[in-house]
Amino acid sequence: MANILDIFSTHTGERLLRRSVAVCNISKDKIHNGFILALPTILAIMKKEKSLEKIETGDLIHFIEEEDIINTGEKVLHDLLEEEHLEKLKDFGALIGIEHENFVQILHLTSGFLSVLINEILKKDTNLQFNEVVKNLTGEENNLNRKFTQVLVKNSDSPGIVDSAEQISLNRDNDKDDESILGGFTGGR
Numbered sequence: 001m002a003n004i005l006d007i008f009s010t011h012t013g014e015r016l017l018r019r020s021v022a023v024c025n026i027s028k029d030k031i032h033n034g035f036i037l038a039l040p041t042i043l044a045i046m047k048k049e050k051s052l053e054k055i056e057t058g059d060l061i062h063f064i065e066e067e068d069i070i071n072t073g074e075k076v077l078h079d080l081l082e083e084e085h086l087e088k089l090k091d092f093g094a095l096i097g098i099e100h101e102n103f104v105q106i107l108h109l110t111s112g113f114l115s116v117l118i119n120e121i122l123k124k125d126t127n128l129q130f131n132e133v134v135k136n137l138t139g140e141e142n143n144l145n146r147k148f149t150q151v152l153v154k155n156s157d158s159p160g161i162v163d164s165a166e167q168i169s170l171n172r173d174n175d176k177d178d179e180s181i182l183g184g185f186t187g188g189r
Contacts, residue, residue, distance in 0.1 A: 039110055050131070120163070
C-alpha cells in the first residue's frame with residue numbers, strides 16, 4: 001500500500017529532497033525529518049477541506065525542479081490555515097531540532113508539493129474527489145495506488161512493460177492483464 005511517505009522511495013522524492021536542500025540550505029537529514037513531520041500534518045489539515053485551488057504547472061517533476069515551490073506552498077498554506085493556527089504549526093520544527101525559519105520553508109515546500117501531487121492525481125481521473133485522494137495519501141484508503149505511482153514515476157523512455165525499481169518499491173500490484181516482456185515465450189530449446 002502506498003502512502004505519502006513512500007515518496008522517498010522514488011526518484012521524485014530524491015528530487016524533492018535535493019531541491020529542498022538547495023532552497024533551505026540545511027542538511028538533507030534535517031530536510032527529510034522535516035518532511036516526515038510536515039507531510040502527514042499538512043495532509044491531516046487538508047482532510048477537512050473539500051478542495052484546493054488548482055495550480056497550473058507542467059507536471060510534478062517540472063514543478064519540483066523548476067517552479068517557485070516556496071511561494072506556491074505559502075499561498076496554499078495560507079488558504080488552509082488561519083494565521084493563529086499557522087503560527088502554532090510553524091513552531092513544530094523545534095520538536096525535531098529545525099530552526100523556525102527553516103521549518104517554515106519546509107512547510108511551504110510540503111504544501112506546494114502536496115497541492116500539485118493531488119492536482120496531478122485528480123487530472124488522471126476526473127471522477128475522483130479531493131478527499132478520496134487525500135485519504136489514499138494518508139494510507140486510510142488504498143484504491144489509488146496505481147494513479148499515485150503513475151504520478152510519481154515518470155518513465156517516458158519505457159513502454160511500461162517492465163516495472164521500474166520505484167514501482168517495485170511502492171509495492172505495485174500487477175494486474176492479470178499486465179503485459180509481459182517475454183510475451184508467450186516460456187523458454188527451452
